[in-house]
Amino acid sequence: MLSDYLEIVAMNRFTLFAWDACQITWAGLLGVVFLNGVPAVAAELPTTPIRVDFTEYREHLNAAIRQENDRVLVEWPTSRTETGFVTVNLTARRPLIESIAVATSGQPPKTIARDLDPVTLLTIGERDMRNPAGWVAFFDDPMSRPHQTYAVKLEPRSVRVSSAGVRSTIHIGEVRAGSFQGELRLSFYRNSPLIHLETVVQTGEDGRAILYDTGLTSRSTNWESMAWMDAENKLQSLKVGPETEATAVAVSGRTLAGENKLGSIAVFPPPHQYFYPVDEVTNLKFVWYGKSYQSLVDDFGFGIRQSPTGANHFIPWFNAPPHTEQHLGVFYLLTSGDAPRALAQVAEYTHGDQFKKLPGYVTFSSHYHIEHTQEFVRRQKEQHTGQVPKGMEVPGFVKTFKARGVNIVHLAEFHLGINAPKLTDAQRLPLLKTLFQECERLSDDQLLVLPGEEDNVQLGGHWMSLFPKPVYVVLNRAAGQTFLEQNSDYGAVYHVGSQADVLQLMEREHGLMWTAHPRIKGSLGFPDKYKDRDFFLSDHFLGGAWKAMPADLSQPRLGLRVLDLMDEMANWGLKKQVLGEVDAFRMEPDFETYGHMNVNYLKMEKLPRFSQGWQAVLDTLRGGRFFVSTGEVLIPEFDVAGKESGQVVELSGQGTAVVNVKLEWTFPMAFAEVISGDGRQVYRDRVELHDTEAFGSKTFHIPVTLKGRSWVRFEAWDIAANGAFTQPVWLR
Numbered sequence: 001m002l003s004d005y006l007e008i009v010a011m012n013r014f015t016l017f018a019w020d021a022c023q024i025t026w027a028g029l030l031g032v033v034f035l036n037g038v039p040a041v042a043a044e045l046p047t048t049p050i051r052v053d054f055t056e057y058r059e060h061l062n063a064a065i066r067q068e069n070d071r072v073l074v075e076w077p078t079s080r081t082e083t084g085f086v087t088v089n090l091t092a093r094r095p096l097i098e099s100i101a102v103a104t105s106g107q108p109p110k111t112i113a114r115d116l117d118p119v120t121l122l123t124i125g126e127r128d129m130r131n132p133a134g135w136v137a138f139f140d141d142p143m144s145r146p147h148q149t150y151a152v153k154l155e156p157r158s159v160r161v162s163s164a165g166v167r168s169t170i171h172i173g174e175v176r177a178g179s180f181q182g183e184l185r186l187s188f189y190r191n192s193p194l195i196h197l198e199t200v201v202q203t204g205e206d207g208r209a210i211l212y213d214t215g216l217t218s219r220s221t222n223w224e225s226m227a228w229m230d231a232e233n234k235l236q237s238l239k240v241g242p243e244t245e246a247t248a249v250a251v252s253g254r255t256l257a258g259e260n261k262l263g264s265i266a267v268f269p270p271p272h273q274y275f276y277p278v279d280e281v282t283n284l285k286f287v288w289y290g291k292s293y294q295s296l297v298d299d300f301g302f303g304i305r306q307s308p309t310g311a312n313h314f315i316p317w318f319n320a321p322p323h324t325e326q327h328l329g330v331f332y333l334l335t336s337g338d339a340p341r342a343l344a345q346v347a348e349y350t351h352g353d354q355f356k357k358l359p360g361y362v363t364f365s366s367h368y369h370i371e372h373t374q375e376f377v378r379r380q381k382e383q384h385t386g387q388v389p390k391g392m393e394v395p396g397f398v399k400t401f402k403a404r405g406v407n408i409v410h411l412a413e414f415h416l417g418i419n420a421p422k423l424t425d426a427q428r429l430p431l432l433k434t435l436f437q438e439c440e441r442l443s444d445d446q447l448l449v450l451p452g453e454e455d456n457v458q459l460g461g462h463w464m465s466l467f468p469k470p471v472y473v474v475l476n477r478a479a480g481q482t483f484l485e486q487n488s489d490y491g492a493v494y495h496v497g498s499q500a501d502v503l504q505l506m507e508r509e510h511g512l513m514w515t516a517h518p519r520i521k522g523s524l525g526f527p528d529k530y531k532d533r534d535f536f537l538s539d540h541f542l543g544g545a546w547k548a549m550p551a552d553l554s555q556p557r558l559g560l561r562v563l564d565l566m567d568e569m570a571n572w573g574l575k576k577q578v579l580g581e582v583d584a585f586r587m588e589p590d591f592e593t594y595g596h597m598n599v600n601y602l603k604m605e606k607l608p609r610f611s612q613g614w615q616a617v618l619d620t621l622r623g624g625r626f627f628v629s630t631g632e633v634l635i636p637e638f639d640v641a642g643k644e645s646g647q648v649v650e651l652s653g654q655g656t657a658v659v660n661v662k663l664e665w666t667f668p669m670a671f672a673e674v675i676s677g678d679g680r681q682v683y684r685d686r687v688e689l690h691d692t693e694a695f696g697s698k699t700f701h702i703p704v705t706l707k708g709r710s711w712v713r714f715e716a717w718d719i720a721a722n723g724a725f726t727q728p729v730w731l732r
C-alpha cells in the first residue's frame with residue numbers, strides 16, 4: 001500500500017516540492033499519520049473505491065490530478081509562486097472537499113479549510129408559456145406561480161477527469177434537484193487561484209424558470225471571520241462561529257470572504273451572467289453566510305444568493321428550456337493572505353467594477369430611465385427655488401457612472417410617471433429645456449451626459465433617439481400643425497406625427513435612432529415588422545441595442561437574441577450596427593450596477609464637450625468604429641485584411657483573409673468566433689482559447705476563407721460568460 005502511494009506521488013511531474021517534502025505534503029493534507037512507515041489512513045479505506053475515469057485527462061501543462069483510493073488529489077499552480085491543493089473525498093456521506101490548502105514556493109502547504117460541502121439550492125418555477133413572448137420573457141413573475149426550492153443532492157457514483165488546454169475539470173455525477181439532474185464540476189486553471197464550481201443540470205420538463213443560491217458549508221469552524229466591502233465600498237469584518245445565524249448581506253463587488261489565520265477563501269458569482277435582467281438594479285444582498293441557510297442547509301456556510309422577488313418589479317429569473325445544460329456556476333478564490341487581500345484579488349477580475357480606460361477609446365453607455373428631470377423639477381417646486389435644488393448638486397447617477405468608468409451616458413428621460421408622447425408644447429418644452437441645461441451642468445471633462453429618450457411612438461415598438469446637440473421635439477403632431485416652427489422661447493421646435501416625420505427630423509438634425517431591446521419587451525416583433533420601411537433602411541436608423549436578456553445559463557455567451565439579429569440584419573444586406581444598452585432605472589452608487597452593465601468602446605481620441613456638440617459620437621456609432629464589452633474582455637484592435645469594423649474590404653480572388661485581433665482579458669478565456677454571412681446563411685469559425693491563463697493579452701492572426709461572404713465580425717467570451725464583440729467589416 002505504501003509503495004503504491006509513493007509511486008503515485010512520484011508520478012506527479014508538476015509537484016513543486018522535493019520528494020520528501022511531497023510525501024509530507026500529501027500526508028499532512030490527508031491527515032495521515034505514519035506509523036512504522038504505513039499510512040494509518042489505509043486501514044479506513046473501503047475496498048472498492050469509485051474508479052475515476054482519466055481517459056480525457058492530460059496532465060501536461062495542467063493541474064496534477066490523481067486518485068488515491070476514495071480521494072481525488074488536485075495540485076495546481078495558483079500563481080507563479082503559489083500552489084493550491086484540493087482533496088476531494090468520494091466517500092458517501094462525507095464532506096466532498098476534505099481540504100483546501102495553499103503553499104508558497106518552498107514552504108509546506110497550509111490547510112485553509114477542511115471538510116467542506118458545496119451546497120446548491122435550486123429554485124424551480126414556471127415560465128408562462130401561454131404568453132406569446134414564451135422564452136423571450138421579461139414581463140414575467142415565476143414567483144407568483146407554484147415554485148419550489150431544492151437542496152441539490154450529490155451522490156458520487158461516476159467520476160471522470162478531463163482536460164482542455166491549460167485547464168482541468170473533475171466531473172462528479174450525479175446530482176439531482178426536483179426534475180433536474182446532472183453533475184458537479186470542479187475546474188482548475190493554470191496559474192489561477194480560482195476553483196470554478198458548476199452544478200450542471202438539465203430537465204426534461206418544459207417551461208421551467210430557475211434561480212440558484214450556492215456556497216460551501218462545514219460542520220466544524222473553518223472561519224474566524226467573514227469580510228466584505230459594503231455597498232458604500234467600505235471594508236466590513238465580522239467574527240463568526242458555527243452557530244452564527246444565516247444572514248444575507250448587501251456588498252459591493254458581489255464578493256464575500258471567509259478568513260482564518262492561515263488564509264482566506266472568497267466566493268463570487270460570474271459577474272454578469274448571474275444577474276437576470278431587471279429594471280431596478282438595487283442591491284438585493286447577493287451573498288450569504290451563517291448556519292441553516294434557508295432552513296435547507298444544516299451547517300455554517302457562505303456563498304452567493306439570488307433574491308427570488310427581485311425589487312418587486314418584473315423578475316423573469318433564468319430560462320431553463322428542456323434538455324439544456326444549465327451551468328449553476330460560482331468561483332472560489334483561495335489565498336494564503338487575509339480577507340482584504342482576497343477581496344482585492346477578486347476585484348481585479350472586473351477592474352474594480354470599472355470599465356477600463358483604453359487609449360484611443362471613450363466609453364459610451366445608453367438607455368437609462370433615471371428620470372432626473374422630473375425629480376429636479378419636483379424638488380425645485382418643493383424647495384421654492386429656480387436654482388439647483390439642495391441634494392441634487394451631484395446626483396447619484398453621476399457619481400455611479402464616474403465610478404464605473406463611463407465617459408458618455410445617454411439618458412432615456414420621460415419614461416416613468418409621465419406620458420411623454422401625449423405632452424403638449426407647453427408641458428414638454430420647459431421639461432426639455434431643464435433636461436438640456438442639466439445635462440450641460442452635469443457634464444465635465446470626465447463625463448458627458450447626453451439628453452435622450454426612448455420615444456416609443458410612430459415607428460412601432462420601442463426605439464431610442466440620439467441627436468448631436470439639444471433638439472426640441474414634441475412627439476405628437478396634430479392635423480394641420482406645422483412640422484417645424486420657430487418658437488420665440490426655444491428656437492426650432494419639431495412636431496412629429498408619423499414615420500415620415502421621424503425620418504425627416506433625423507435627416508434635418510443628423511440624428512440616429514435604433515430599436516431598443518429588439519424582439520423582446522415592448523419591441524416583440526421589431527425591427528422585423530418594419531425592416532422594409534424607409535426610415536429603417538435609412539442611414540439614420542443605426543440598428544438594434546444589445547443586452548443580456550433573456551437570461552439562460554446554458555449559453556456560453558450573453559444576449560444571443562441580438563447577436564443573432566446582428567447577423568440577420570447584415571444578411572438582409574443592410575449596414576446596421578449593434579450597440580450595447582443597459583435599459584435600467586435609477587443608478588445609485590450603492591446599487592449593484594456593474595453586474596447589469598455593458599459598455600460601448602468608441603474609437604475616439606477625446607471626449608467631446610457638451611457646449612460644442614457631440615456629432616463625433618454619432619459619427620463613430622454610425623461608422624461602426626466601436627466594440628461592445630461586459631468589461632472583462634476587450635478588443636482594442638481588430639481588422640480583416642487591414643480594414644477595421646465599419647469599413648469595406650476587397651477580398652482576394654480566393655476569398656482568403658486574415659482576421660487580426662488583439663484581445664485583453666481578466667478571467668481565463670473560453671472561446672472566440674469569427675462570424676460571417678453571405679446574405680443567406682451565417683458561418684462560425686470557432687477558436688478555442690483553452691490555452692489562455694487569467695489576466696492576459698494576445699494578438700491573434702486568424703486565417704479565414706470568406707469567398708462569397710458579404711460581412712464578417714468577431715466575438716470572444718471567457719469562462720464566466722463575460723465577453724466582447726465587434727461591429728461587422730463589410731466584404732466585397
Ligand SMILES: [Zn+2]
Pocket residue numbers: 454462516517521522
Ligand atoms: Zn423599452
